[in-house]
Amino acid sequence: MAALLQKLLGPQTALAASSRVVGRREASLGIDAGVAVRVRFAPSPTGFLHLGGLRTALYNYIFAKKYQGSFILRLEDTDQTRLVPGAAENIEDMLEWAGIPPDESPRRGGPAGPYQQSQRLALYAQATEALLRSGAAYPCFCSPQRLELLKKEALRSYQTPRYDNRCRNLSQAQVAQKLATDPKPAIRFRLEEEAPGFQDLVYGWNQHEVASVEGDPVIMKSDGFPTYHLACVVDDHHMGISHVLRGSEWLVSTSKHLLLYQALGWQPPRFAHLPLVLNKDGHKLSKRQGDIFLEHFMAAGFLPDALLDIITNCGSGFAENQMGRTLPELITQFDLSRITCHSALLDLEKLPEFNRLHLRRLVSSDAQRRQLVRKLQALVEETFGSQLRDRAVLDPAYLERIILLRQGHVCRLQDLVSPLYSYLWTRPTVGREQLGAISEKVDKIAERVLGLLERSGASFTQDMLNRELKKLSESLEGTKHSEVMRLLRVALSGQPDPQWLR
Numbered sequence: 176m177a178a179l180l181q182k183l184l185g186p187q188t189a190l191a192a193s194s195r196v197v198g199r200r201e202a203s204l205g206i207d208a209g210v211a212v213r214v215r216f217a218p219s220p221t222g223f224l225h226l227g228g229l230r231t232a233l234y235n236y237i238f239a240k241k242y243q244g245s246f247i248l249r250l251e252d253t254d255q256t257r258l259v260p261g262a263a264e265n266i267e268d269m270l271e272w273a274g275i276p277p278d279e280s281p282r283r284g285g286p287a288g289p290y291q292q293s294q295r296l297a298l299y300a301q302a303t304e305a306l307l308r309s310g311a312a313y314p315c316f317c318s319p320q321r322l323e324l325l326k327k328e329a330l331r332s333y334q335t336p337r338y339d340n341r342c343r344n345l346s347q348a349q350v351a352q353k354l355a356t357d358p359k360p361a362i363r364f365r366l367e368e369e370a371p372g373f374q375d376l377v378y379g380w381n382q383h384e385v386a387s388v389e390g391d392p393v394i395m396k397s398d399g400f401p402t403y404h405l406a407c408v409v410d411d412h413h414m415g416i417s418h419v420l421r422g423s424e425w426l427v428s429t430s431k432h433l434l435l436y437q438a439l440g441w442q443p444p445r446f447a448h449l450p451l452v453l454n455k456d457g458h459k460l461s462k463r464q465g466d467i468f469l470e471h472f473m474a475a476g477f478l479p480d481a482l483l484d485i486i487t488n489c490g491s492g493f494a495e496n497q498m499g500r501t502l503p504e505l506i507t508q509f510d511l512s513r514i515t516c517h518s519a520l521l522d523l524e525k526l527p528e529f530n531r532l533h534l535r536r537l538v539s540s541d542a543q544r545r546q547l548v549r550k551l552q553a554l555v556e557e558t559f560g561s562q563l564r565d566r567a568v569l570d571p572a573y574l575e576r577i578i579l580l581r582q583g584h585v586c587r588l589q590d591l592v593s594p595l596y597s598y599l600w601t602r603p604t605v606g607r608e609q610l611g612a613i614s615e616k617v618d619k620i621a622e623r624v625l626g627l628l629e630r631s632g633a634s635f636t637q638d639m640l641n642r643e644l645k646k647l648s649e650s651l652e653g654t655k656h657s658e659v660m661r662l663l664r665v666a667l668s669g670q671p672d673p674q675w676l677r
Contacts, residue, residue, distance in 0.1 A: 204376060204511055205418065205445035212244025213417050216277070217407065219251045220262035224269040226465045226521065227422075227452050227460055234449060236275040236501075237509045244417070248277035249410060250291045253400045263291070269469040273479045274502055287414040291527045292406050299401040302439060303394065303407045305363050311438040312394060312452075314360040315342040316353045338363075338390025364396035364404070364438070370430035372438065377514045378423070383430040392431065404428065408435045416444045423448040423516075447511060452475050452486065455522040471524075476589035478537070481530040488529075490519030490598035499532040527586035538582040546572045549587055555600050558592040562601045595670065603669025610666060614658045616651060623647050624663065 205656060206212060216232040218224070224232075232248075239246040247271065250263050267282050279285025289295060304426035306312035317338075326336040343365065345353070353360070366389070389514050394405035401409070411419060423436030426448045436443040453459060472482060480501055487505055488496045492514045500508070537543040551574050555563070567573065577599060585591055591599070610617045627643055635643065644663075664670070 182429075194263075196404070206242055206433060210417065211415070212239055212242040213247065213415050214239050214244065214420055215247040215249050215411070215414065215416055217249040217251050217410075217421075218266055219254065219257070220266060221254065221257040222259055223265045223470060225460065225469065226482070226486060227264075227467070228244070229269070229273060229469060229482065230452050230490070230519075231420065231422060231449060232270060233273075233275055233483055233486065233505075234492065234509075237506045238418065238420060238511060239278075240506045241509055243559050245278045247285070247287070247414060247416075248280035248290060249414070251282060251403065253402070253406055255293070255398075261365055265470070268446045269473075272473060273469065273483065274470060275483075277335060278325055289639060292410065295406075295410065296399060298400075298409050298413060299395065299405055300399070302405065303401075306364065307362065309438065310365070312362050312364050313343055313345070313391075314350060314354070315363045315391075315393065315587065316357050332337070335388065337388070337390075340390050343391060357371060359397045359399075361393045361397050363391040364394045364435065365562070366391055366431065367434055371433045373429060373433060373443075373446060375426065375429070376418075376445060376511055376614055377450070378426060378516055381426065381429065382501075385427075385431045385434075394435075404431060408432050408439070411444055412436075412439070412441045418423045418445045419449045420449060420511075423450050432480045447514070449514065450490070450516055451518045451575075452490070452521050453518045455520050455524075457518075457520065460521070466523075476587040477526060477530050478533045480533045481526060484533065485491065485523075485526055485529045486521065489521045491515040491517070499536070501536075531583065531586045534586070534588065535582050538578055544575065544578065547578055547588060551578065551591060554589060554592045559597075559600050564602060568600050585651065598668040598670070603667070605666055605669055609664055613662045614654060616654055617662060619651060620647075620654070620659055620662055621666075 214235040215236050216228075218232075219226050236246045236293045238244070248267060252258055252263065263281065267277070267280055270276055277283060279287060279290060281288075281290045286292075292299075303312060306316075310647070322338070325339060328338040335563075342363070366386035368384075368386050370383060370385050372380060375381050376602055392404055393402050395401050410416075429446055429448075451459065454461075469482070483502060483505065484498065484500050487493065487500070488498060492510060493505075493508050494510070494513065537547060548571050552569055552571070555569060555574075563569070581591060581596075590596070597603070607617070614620060624644075624647065627647060644659065645656055648654060651659070
């Protein structure tokens, strides 16, 4: 586009026009000059970080970095009954492993902390009191049993369960009377009949008349903890969040949140709802499978860059999809206005190929290759341990040679310590019967090969060795060269004679 403008308008005019195009795009994204871009990833520590969460975090991270903004990790841990031990630490650990660490977080701190909702209860209480004073909220004394009966009755009638707003119109005297016996009621927010519409940066104009389809929502539970609806609004306001990039499942709740912003007299952020990530067959990623959690991929030896590459490659937000993009390239190429409403179909069967590309890129860098050598050294030690008769296989020069020789052939560094490559580290044990099945002249072949290798001062290049082995085969009457090579392969690698060589 810039080239076309330059051709039509001349260099100076084209530059000015290009700047206006960029300026309009940024204005359409709600990015104002002098106003800091602040985005947040706000998972609930009710489980470990998985690919869907990583994608949401990544889009927030690259949006922040593209506009020199801040990426914030906030843990929404107000549902104390569902917390998983270690999940909070895992989420931050995995973001750091993936190379997208937050600028502010529970671990790193920051100017808008604390970054765990369970430590921000006073802020939610203040907001709730303000809503109660203005009449935008009211106490609810309905028992859990009554609410459960309402739900069952609605389901029995094939209707969507909703609260009937029974406590909305209690008089002050009735409220005072009930408070005498129930001093800690839940607090509900009054939904207005006309919810404000909004321009979503992905889905366009949206308006959801929430009051017509659901009852007044609880914003503060009787235990003093807020629900998601109040907590996210209060935190986004006090943390100065400029843009909320979150999953499309929250799209229908946004009108409800805008009503809360309106009742509290606060300016809302801009919203961009991200389409879902689905399996290649169109079904939701299943956490029950256990293999969509980042820890699984880390333990299996997949590279963070490969994961970031594949989850952006399967979706939208870029001019074109291409394999092998690094994080800096993702940041440069990302365009929020290019995100479509279509779900992203993730084909994890392609992940090894993505990993192969990124592993090869690391091998091509001297500094990264040295790191790979150290990792491979640790893998060999861990996998073979006391089986290592010759410690020379741990020599960095030998390890580097192996990595260089097999780049492009292996998808993961771990592949080099699989049984297929065990001969690189330990001496294979091959039975005579196995070798005899290949050639009856196994003794003669072994004698000739050893003689060839033991010649005084013999030093072979690959081509020279191939020629000498060819001559050796020709000197053995009735023996094919392929038989000699098959026998040597089995003897040196310990691997079964593959069918295609027979």
